[in-house]
Every structure is written in C-alpha cells, then in structure tokens.
Amino acid sequence: MKRKTIQAVATHAILLITLALVAFPMYYAFVMATHTHQDAYAFPPILSPGRELWNNLKEAWSRVNMETLLKNSLIIAVVVSIGKIIFSILAAFAFTHFRFRGSWFLFPLCMVTQMMPLPVRVIPLYRMMASWGWLNTYRALTIPYFASTTGIILFRQFYLTVPQELADAARVDGTTALQYLWHVLLPLSWTNIAALLVIEFVYMWNEYLWPNIATTAADMRVAQIGLRMLYTSERGAAEWNIIMAGLLIIMLPPLVVLILFRKQFAEGIAMQTTK
Amino acid sequence: MNRFPNYRFLPYWLVMPSIIVIVIFLIFPFAQAINLSFHRVSPFGQLRNVGWRNYVEMFASPEYLFSLRNTVIFSALVIGVGLAVSLCIALLTTQKIRGTAFYQIAFIWTYAMSPIIAGVMWSLIFDPSIGVATRIISGLTGYSINYFTEPVAAFILVTAASVWVMLGYNICFFVAGLQNVPHNLKEAAWIDGASPWQTFWKVTFPLLSPTTAFLVFVNTVYAFFQSFGMIDVVTQGGPNRSTEFLIYKIYRDGFGRMQEGQAAAQSVFLFVIVAIIGAVQIYTSTRKSVYDR
Numbered sequence: 001m002k003r004k005t006i007q008a009v010a011t012h013a014i015l016l017i018t019l020a021l022v023a024f025p026m027y028y029a030f031v032m033a034t035h036t037h038q039d040a041y042a043f044p045p046i047l048s049p050g051r052e053l054w055n056n057l058k059e060a061w062s063r064v065n066m067e068t069l070l071k072n073s074l075i076i077a078v079v080v081s082i083g084k085i086i087f088s089i090l091a092a093f094a095f096t097h098f099r100f101r102g103s104w105f106l107f108p109l110c111m112v113t114q115m116m117p118l119p120v121r122v123i124p125l126y127r128m129m130a131s132w133g134w135l136n137t138y139r140a141l142t143i144p145y146f147a148s149t150t151g152i153i154l155f156r157q158f159y160l161t162v163p164q165e166l167a168d169a170a171r172v173d174g175t176t177a178l179q180y181l182w183h184v185l186l187p188l189s190w191t192n193i194a195a196l197l198v199i200e201f202v203y204m205w206n207e208y209l210w211p212n213i214a215t216t217a218a219d220m221r222v223a224q225i226g227l228r229m230l231y232t233s234e235r236g237a238a239e240w241n242i243i244m245a246g247l248l249i250i251m252l253p254p255l256v257v258l259i260l261f262r263k264q265f266a267e268g269i270a271m272q273t274t275k
Numbered sequence: 276m277n278r279f280p281n282y283r284f285l286p287y288w289l290v291m292p293s294i295i296v297i298v299i300f301l302i303f304p305f306a307q308a309i310n311l312s313f314h315r316v317s318p319f320g321q322l323r324n325v326g327w328r329n330y331v332e333m334f335a336s337p338e339y340l341f342s343l344r345n346t347v348i349f350s351a352l353v354i355g356v357g358l359a360v361s362l363c364i365a366l367l368t369t370q371k372i373r374g375t376a377f378y379q380i381a382f383i384w385t386y387a388m389s390p391i392i393a394g395v396m397w398s399l400i401f402d403p404s405i406g407v408a409t410r411i412i413s414g415l416t417g418y419s420i421n422y423f424t425e426p427v428a429a430f431i432l433v434t435a436a437s438v439w440v441m442l443g444y445n446i447c448f449f450v451a452g453l454q455n456v457p458h459n460l461k462e463a464a465w466i467d468g469a470s471p472w473q474t475f476w477k478v479t480f481p482l483l484s485p486t487t488a489f490l491v492f493v494n495t496v497y498a499f500f501q502s503f504g505m506i507d508v509v510t511q512g513g514p515n516r517s518t519e520f521l522i523y524k525i526y527r528d529g530f531g532r533m534q535e536g537q538a539a540a541q542s543v544f545l546f547v548i549v550a551i552i553g554a555v556q557i558y559t560s561t562r563k564s565v566y567d568r
Contacts, residue, residue, distance in 0.1 A: 008372045015367050015378055025396040041405055087293045094289035099277035106290055115553050116301050119500045119522050120546045123529045123539055124307035144300040147293045167278035177279040206389030208504035224391050228508045231395055240399055247395055254387040262380055270451040
C-alpha cells in the first residue's frame with residue numbers, strides 16, 4: 001500500500017512540473033502584456049504581473065485595426081465550420097445508408113483531400129482565383145475549404161454504429177430518407193458536430209498561408225496576419241508588452257471554443273481512434 | 276449498408292457538394308500544378324514546355340537539397356521528440372491516480388494555439404536580450420545565443436515552438452488510444468510476470484500503433500505545411516536559409532522570385548512525400564490489426 005502512495009505522489013509531482021513547464025510560455029506572454037515597455041526589459045526579469053494590461057490591450061487593439069481582423073476571422077471560421085459540418089454529414093449519410101454505383105470510387109476521392117493540403121496547389125489556385133476576380137473576397141477564403149476528410153470520417157464512423165433497426169423501422173413507417181436524416185440521425189449527432197466545430201474553428205482561425213496570399217486589402221485581412229503586423233513592426237527593441245497583449249486577444253476565441261466543447265472534442269477524437 | 280434501397284439518385288445529390296468542391300478546388304488545381312511543373316513562365320506570362328528540366332534542376336540544386344535536408348531534420352525532431360514527450364505525459368495521465376480528468380484537460384489547450392502564436396511566444400523566450408532561455412543558457416555557459424544571426428539557435432527555436440504547439444493534440448490522441456487498450460491484456464501480461472516496462476513495449480505499444488501511425492502523419496503534415504506561418508513571421512527562412520523549409524521555399528520561389536514552374540515541381544514532389552506517408556498510415560491503421568482487435 002505504501003509503495004502505491006509513493007508512486008502516486010511521484011506521478012502527481014512529475015505531472016505538475018510538466019504542466020508548469022508547458023504553461024510557462026503562456027504565463028510569460030501574459031506577464032509581459034501587463035508591464036510597461038521599460039519594465040518588460042527590467043533586469044532581473046519581473047515574473048509577476050504588473051498593472052498595465054488594460055492600456056496594452058487598448059494600444060494593441062488600435063494599432064492593427066483589431067476589430068476588422070477579428071470580425072473577418074470570425075466570419076471565415078464560422079462559415080467554414082458550418083459548411084464543413086453540413087457537407088460532411090450529407091456525404092457520410094450517403095456512404096453509410098445507400099449502396100450506389102461509383103461509391104467505391106467516390107469515397108476514396110473524398111479521402112484524397114487529406115493528401116492534398118492547400119500549400120501543394122497554392123500557385124494554380126491563386127491564378128484561378130485571380131482570373132475569377134475572387135481575390136479579397138470571403139468566397140476565396142471559405143469555399144475552397146468546404147470539403148472535409150476529417151468530417152466525413154467522423155460522421156461515417158458514428159453512422160456505422162447506429163443500429164440498422166432504426167432505419168428499418170423508419171422505412172416501414174413510410175419515413176423518407178431525408179426525414180430520417182433530419183429527425184433521427186441529426187439529433188444523435190450533436191457530439192460529433194461539436195467535435196468537428198472545435199476542429200474546424202481552431203483550424204480556420206489559425207489558417208495563415210492562404211489568407212495571406214488571397215487577400216491584400218486591409219479590410220480583408222485576418223487575425224493571424226494582424227499578429228504578424230504587430231510583431232514585425234517592432235524589430236529591434238521589440239515592444240513585447242504590446243505584441244503579447246495583441247497575442248492574448250487573438251488566441252482567445254479558439255481557446256474559448258475548445259474549452260466550451262472540450263468533452264465533445266475528446267469524445268470525437270476517441271471515436272476517430274476506434275476504427 | 277443499404278438501409279434505403281429505393282433511392283436511385285439521392286445518394287449522388289448527397290455527395291455532390293463535397294465532390295464539386297474537391298474537383299474544382301483540389302483535383303483541378305493539383306492537375307494544373309503537375310502541368311505547370313513541366314513548364315517555365317516567361318516574364319510576359321507565356322508558358323514554355325521544358326520537359327523534366329524543373330525536376331532535374333531541382334534535385335541538382337544545392338539550395339533545394341539543403342532545404343530538403345533541413346526539412347527532414349526538422350520533421351524528425353518534431354515527430355520524435357514531440358511524440359515521445361506526448362506519450363510519456365499521456366501514460367502518466369492514464370495511471371490509476373486521482374485527478375486524471377483534470378490533467379487530461381489541462382494539457383489539451385496548446386491545441387488551440389496557432390503556429391504563429393507559438394512562434395511569437397517562443398521568440399520571446401529566445402529573445403537575444405531579455406529571453407528567459409537566452410539568460411539561462413548564458414548563465415550556464417557564458418555564451419549568449421542569438422536566433423537572428425545563428426542558424427542553430429533559430430532551428431532550436433522553431434523546433435521547440437512546434438513540439439510545444441503540437442503537445443495538446445498528440446496527448447489527446449494518445450490518451451484516447453491508451454484508453455482503448457483492453458485492460459485484461461495488460462493484466463494477463465502482469466500475471467505472466469512481465470515487468471511494467473515489458474508490458475508497455477510488448478502489449479501497450481503494439482496495440483497503440485494505429486494511433487502512433489496517425490500521429491506521425493499529422494505531425495508530418497504539420498512540419499511540412501502548417502509550420503509555414505511560424506517561419507514566415509519569426510525567421511523568414513533565415514538565418515542563412517537554415518529554416519527555409521520546403522513549403523517556405525515553394526512560397527518564396529513561386530511568389531517572391533516568380534519562378535512558378537520550378538515552385539510547381541517542388542510542390543508536386545512535396546505531395547509525393549506526403550502521399551507516401553499517408554499511404555503508410557492508412558495501411559498501418561486498416562490492416563488486420565495487431566492481436567486482431
């Protein structure tokens with residue numbers, strides 16, 4: 001018994017130390033955001049929070065037109081998440097509830113998106129968007145993302161576990177396939193929807209390469225580009241207090257979404273790993 | 276499988292949205308990239324067929340090979356160090372102790388951080404004048420590192436930031452994978468007198484191989500593609516091109532240096548690498564799994 005207690009204490013100790021190490025970059029960033037420029041460069045370094053947080057947040061906010069950046073990122077992240085959820089549910093429903101010619105070919109075609117990340121096709125995509133006049137529009141930042149391998153797999157795994165009897169009973173009652181999807185499957189899918197929402201919201205909020213190429217207008221820029229502007233305009237004696245204040249604002253939305261739906265996210269991941 | 280037999284066209288309508296997006300925005304541009312990789316673009320925008328020359332020159336270019344080498348080292352470090360650390364943490368949080376749920380949530384959050392955010396946070400830690408890591412290293416060795424001028428320092432910075440930002444995702448998947456390992460198999464190993472060390476390597480680790488393979492793939496995609504933002508913001512490929520990884524070189528050649536044909540050849544080769552790793556992952560996770568689960 002005693003050996004077990006020692007083991008548990010040691011495990012807790014290691015975990016807490018690791019946790020502190022992992023959290024340190026975030027804490028350090030936060031501390032920086034609460035000091036004046038002078039205190040940020042104090043020696044020895046001050047590792048406790050100061051009182052300048054609000055002023056630094058205001059300064060960062062006005063310096064890069066934060067309102068527009070956050071609005072654009074939010075629109076893109078929400079629209080893409082919803083688009084991917086709808087497209088994936090429809091495709092996963094087709095692949096799990098119907099036998100149709102060509103599905104042997106169409107299913108791998110949907111899986112191929114994972115293999116062709118945007119960077120691999122970025123040059124032709126840019127030319128295409130330029131010739132369509134899509135640059136600097138929300139269309140260019142959302143529609144190319146709508147197909148989702150992750151989403152189709154996530155919903156497919158789940159729909160395969162739904163008992164056959166449910167569909168049989170619905171059919172006998174004269175329910176159409178779409179009514180069954182809407183009234184029976186969808187209400188069962190909320191965990192997966194929330195999980196995919198977290199995955200795609202975080203992904204789109206943090207997307208940088210394509211928005212950076214597809215937009216040039218100041219009013220179409222996204223939050224990640226804003227962080228770059230804050231950061232690179234301050235080379236030399238970087239104003240770390242302002243940079244980190246901006247960083248705190250920009251990292252908050254995806255963090256909130258993750259924390260709100262952390263349970264569904266973990267369950268969704270557990271479902272993905274059981275094949 | 277066929278739960279609604281009386282619909283001939285509905286399934287096609289259902290998959291159509293995804294297929295249209297895939298064909299227009301994935302297959303088509305990718306086919307164009309392949310085509311472009313056999314051409315050179317003149318300053319006036321005209322295409323000239325050059326056969327395999329872009330590929331031949333690519334593999335003969337010392338700059339490209341240097342970038343390839345650095346990308347491989349970077350990926351190996353991100354995968355090796357990142358997965359080892361994540362697996363250790365995941366193992367600890369699935370022990371029979373109190374508060375496992377707390378720990379599992381407490382380690383998740385780096386998942387929400389973007390590569391750029393991680394890069395900026397870690398460039399503060401490695402800041403040449405006030406960074407904590409810089410000060411600790413100079414306190415221990417008397418040598419003050421500077422990632423603006425020293426390739427190794429910049430490399431360590433982006434690797435550390437990448438490992439850190441992937442921790443949340445990796446731990447989450449390892450925890451899920453570990454919870455799927457049937458307890459009776461581990462018990463059987465203990466009863467047969469296996470040490471915890473042996474049990475882990477002979478029972479747990481093989482059963483975890485689909486999860487590990489999946490994470491190797493995801494981390495490769497991260498190192499090859501997602502790291503772009505961090506590089507563009509923190510090091511711009513420098514110093515001395517030491518962090519000009521393949522994806523960043525494609526961007527530079529294609530958009531900055533206006534060598535679209537050459538950049539397209541690079542992106543096709545990049546696709547081949549990722550496709551091979553992806554195929555290995557799919558093979559590992561779909562073959563009749565170890566111990567026939």
